[in-house]
Amino acid sequence: xxxxxxxxxxxxxTFAFAIMAIAWLLPDxxxxxxxxxxTVALLAIFRVPGIRTYFKGAALLVxxxxxxxxxxxxxxxxxxxxxxxxxxxxxxxxxxxxxxxxFVMETSTPGSxxxxxxxxxxxxxxxxxxxxxxxxxxxxxxxxxRIADAQRARGMEIDDVSFPMRLRFALARGVPxxxxxxxxxxxxxxxxSIYGFDLSRKRTTWREVGLLVEHRLPGIETS
Amino acid sequence: MLALKDITVSHGEEPVLAGANLNxxxxxxxxxxxxxxxxxxxxLNVAAGLIPRLVTPSHFAGEVTLSGEPLSTMSKxxxxxxxxxxxxxxxxxxxxxxxxxLIAFPMENRSMPKAEIRKRxxxxxxxxxxxxxxxxxxxxxxxxxxxxxAIAAAMALSPRLLILDEPTTGLDPAARxxxxxxxxxxLDSNSAVLVAEQDPAAFHGVARTVRFISEGQVSEARGFxxxxxxxxxxxxxxxxxxRRTASRPxxxxxxxxxxxxxxxxxxxxxxxxxxxxxxxxxxxxxxEVLGLIGRNGAGKTxxxxxxxxxxxxxxxxxxxxxxxxTGWTVAxxxxxxxxxxxxxxxxxxxxxxxxxxxxxxxxxxxxGEPDRNRAQACLEKYGLGGLxxxxxxxxxxxxxxxxxxxxxxxxxxxxAILDEPLLGRDLNGRAMLDLFIxxxxxxxxxxxxxxxxxxxxxxxATRTLIxxxxxxxxxxxxxxxxxxxxxxxxxxxxxSFTPDGLVA
Numbered sequence: 001x002x003x004x005x006x007x008x009x010x011x012x013x014t015f016a017f018a019i020m021a022i023a024w025l026l027p028d029x030x031x032x033x034x035x036x037x038x039t040v041a042l043l044a045i046f047r048v049p050g051i052r053t054y055f056k057g058a059a060l061l062v063x064x065x066x067x068x069x070x071x072x073x074x075x076x077x078x079x080x081x082x083x084x085x086x087x088x089x090x091x092x093x094x095x096x097x098x099x100x101x102x103f104v105m106e107t108s109t110p111g112s113x114x115x116x117x118x119x120x121x122x123x124x125x126x127x128x129x130x131x132x133x134x135x136x137x138x139x140x141x142x143x144x145x146r147i148a149d150a151q152r153a154r155g156m157e158i159d160d161v162s163f164p165m166r167l168r169f170a171l172a173r174g175v176p177x178x179x180x181x182x183x184x185x186x187x188x189x190x191x192x193s194i195y196g197f198d199l200s201r202k203r204t205t206w207r208e209v210g211l212l213v214e215h216r217l218p219g220i221e222t223s
Numbered sequence: 224m225l226a227l228k229d230i231t232v233s234h235g236e237e238p239v240l241a242g243a244n245l246n247x248x249x250x251x252x253x254x255x256x257x258x259x260x261x262x263x264x265x266x267l268n269v270a271a272g273l274i275p276r277l278v279t280p281s282h283f284a285g286e287v288t289l290s291g292e293p294l295s296t297m298s299k300x301x302x303x304x305x306x307x308x309x310x311x312x313x314x315x316x317x318x319x320x321x322x323x324x325l326i327a328f329p330m331e332n333r334s335m336p337k338a339e340i341r342k343r344x345x346x347x348x349x350x351x352x353x354x355x356x357x358x359x360x361x362x363x364x365x366x367x368x369x370x371x372x373a374i375a376a377a378m379a380l381s382p383r384l385l386i387l388d389e390p391t392t393g394l395d396p397a398a399r400x401x402x403x404x405x406x407x408x409x410l411d412s413n414s415a416v417l418v419a420e421q422d423p424a425a426f427h428g429v430a431r432t433v434r435f436i437s438e439g440q441v442s443e444a445r446g447f448x449x450x451x452x453x454x455x456x457x458x459x460x461x462x463x464x465x466r467r468t469a470s471r472p473x474x475x476x477x478x479x480x481x482x483x484x485x486x487x488x489x490x491x492x493x494x495x496x497x498x499x500x501x502x503x504x505x506x507x508x509x510x511e512v513l514g515l516i517g518r519n520g521a522g523k524t525x526x527x528x529x530x531x532x533x534x535x536x537x538x539x540x541x542x543x544x545x546x547x548x549t550g551w552t553v554a555x556x557x558x559x560x561x562x563x564x565x566x567x568x569x570x571x572x573x574x575x576x577x578x579x580x581x582x583x584x585x586x587x588x589x590x591g592e593p594d595r596n597r598a599q600a601c602l603e604k605y606g607l608g609g610l611x612x613x614x615x616x617x618x619x620x621x622x623x624x625x626x627x628x629x630x631x632x633x634x635x636x637x638x639a640i641l642d643e644p645l646l647g648r649d650l651n652g653r654a655m656l657d658l659f660i661x662x663x664x665x666x667x668x669x670x671x672x673x674x675x676x677x678x679x680x681x682x683x684a685t686r687t688l689i690x691x692x693x694x695x696x697x698x699x700x701x702x703x704x705x706x707x708x709x710x711x712x713x714x715x716x717x718x719s720f721t722p723d724g725l726v727a
Contacts, residue, residue, distance in 0.1 A: 109360065111324035118331065139319050142362075150570040152553035153531055153562050155586040155634065159552045176572035179616060188318045193277055194303045195376070196332040206327040206340040216358030217323045220345040 004046045005107040006212045009116040016100040023096035029085050032092035039099040048106050065091040110135030112213045119209035124199045143180045147173045224249045230285035239265050241439035252416040254426050257436035258461025259621035259649040263419035271308040271386045307377030311388040313369050322356045326376045347375040366393035367519035387418045391425045395519045395675045396715035403429045421648035424465035435460040461650050478509030481637045487539035499525045501693030509667040514684030521690045523673050527640050561636035565643040567623035577611040583630035601633040628659040640671045677718040
């Protein structure tokens with residue numbers, strides 16, 4: 001694990017909001033596109049898990065946003081050049097925004113978010129909401145990939161087929177994913193109950209929390 | 224300490240527990256044994272206060288008290304501090320936390336000071352020999368490793384009552400010994416242990432009393448020592464006796480090679496940089512039943528993933544029915560190699576049992592009437608004919624395992640890989656497993672059985688492989704495996720049957 005991944009969740013979140021704000025304040029594509037490129041490059045440099053999936057999603061996002069905005073703006077009478085510039089700026093802002101929050105989500109485990117929130121003495125409800133909001137999305141993404149692997153491991157050809165067919169198979173994973181999401185919610189709820197999570201009591205944490213959040217407990221010497 | 228009085232529980236129309244009674248004294252270690260589907264888990268969930276508090280059945284009657292206080296009047300916080308619970312399916316009580324997070328979770332939630340939590344977590348990691356798992360995420364662990372972490376978490380608050388549902392599932396023999404030693408060391412005369420198991424031998428040194436459960440009733444407690452030799456009672460309860468004679472397979476001459484794994488090295492590496500599989504090689508021939516054993520985390524899962532193409536390899540070849548499978552998609556390999564994980568939920572995704580079996584036949588293509596008839600016949604073969612329109616996720620773990628066998632059988636795959644099947648200790652389940660193995664081998668197909676249940680391997684496998692340090696350290700006749708240097712290196716007790724003694 002890259003040490004950048006261990007940065008305190010709230011620091012990551014603050015940076016993410018700051019970069020997103022900058023992206024939306026930049027005036028045009030000349031500055032938006034380089035910022036988006038730099039943000040995406042940082043994902044690769046920091047070896048963020050699931051980056052290939054993100055790149056595919058981002059490429060699709062750029063394609064759809066650019067095409068729809070160009071068409072829309074040209075219908076409203078803009079020139080092609082002006083429409084392309086506006087569409088590129090919009091796509092770049094969206095890529096920057098999704099990239100920074102992808103970084104926060106993929107590098108922050110539910111445990112590290114719980115630890116950062118507990119160390120900050122946040123109310124338990126805030127701790128829970130933050131952990132689940134940012135922690136569950138990667139879990140669902142893993143489940144989506146696991147279901148795909150299950151389909152492959154059962155003999156369903158989802159790789160050596162056309163793109164529309166792949167898209168159809170991906171959509172078909174929605175129902176089992178929904179079932180899995182319900183099961184996950186049940187497991188989390190049960191876990192919170194039997195391990196004593198209480199909304200009226202602030203938690204503590206085993207981790208050392210500062211600018212970084214401790215990743216593993218070192219062995220303690222006993223005399 | 225614990226008293227269950229006239230407990231009746233129904234999940235549908237018929238009660239699964241019908242006026243069951245059970246008492247547990249302080250200092251007692253009680254083993255509850257019964258066939259799969261005999262409501263062991265329901266009984267334990269009632270004893271733990273999960274039913275009806277958190278899981279509501281269609282009908283519940285009776286009373287449960289802990290030290291005279293009804294569980295229904297205890298606060299949830301007090302209840303789950305007094306009772307530590309590990310469910311049969313650990314996935315149902317854990318989520319994507321780190322190993323230390325899960326063990327620390329009950330203490331953090333009760334606002335214990337950091338230094339105290341760190342000390343306790345460290346002590347439990349050392350006691351259960353889980354140091355190598357520090358910093359790992361629970362969902363990335365093997366099934367056995369995950370279970371040990373969950374047991375450590377259940378013991379974190381030193382509960383007065385520890386309830387473990389099938390705790391040895393997925394544990395290698397060394398881990399079982401660590402578990403029973405930890406139970407013996409940690410629990411004092413003020414605490415009690417309630418364990419449900421299909422493999423009673425593992426708890427011979429720990430549990431003092433045994434109760435059987437069948438037809439919704441719990442029997443009187445009997446001393447473990449006096450019960451051990453009473454084979455009939457165990458069989459009446461629907462499970463294999465802890466002391467019995469082995470029924471070894473008739474070894475017939477194997478046919479041609481149908482799966483070849485040669486010098487396979489994975490890209491996936493361990494924390495210290497060594498590939499998980501490092502030059503692993505073996506072959507499977509038609510009509511064979513291979514047993515594959517190895518420590519928890521030895522790379523058994525990675526091995527089947529490599530065979531199926533789900534884990535990338537940097538070196539070596541996989542051949543299927545004599546053809547180099549390099550370049551084959553996972554799906555193409557899977558049509559010849561059927562895989563059944565321990566947790567079947569991982570590979571189920573259709574809406575009914577009939578659709579699951581049809582999928583095994585058609586691999587997603589539109590089915591015809593003959594396919595539907597084959598699917599129904601196969602479900603009936605494995606005792607699931609009446610459940611064809613049921614959602615697979617509504618089945619019990621045992622029924623899901625049977626569904627897996629039905630799918631693998633009907634798919635016509637050349638090799639079936641069974642990863643720790645949960646059917647080995649239950650008489651009915653074992654009969655189905657034997658039926659599946661016969662069905663495969665009679666047609667010139669083969670079975671690769673991955674298991675920590677050495678008695679099962681001894682009884683069904685014609686050849687045994689031992690996986691250690693990323694490679695196959697022993698490949699030979701099962702009867703010779705237990706004398707091999709590779710097996711001695713594991714430090715496990717060899718399986719033994721009467722007249723030699725209790726099975727390991």
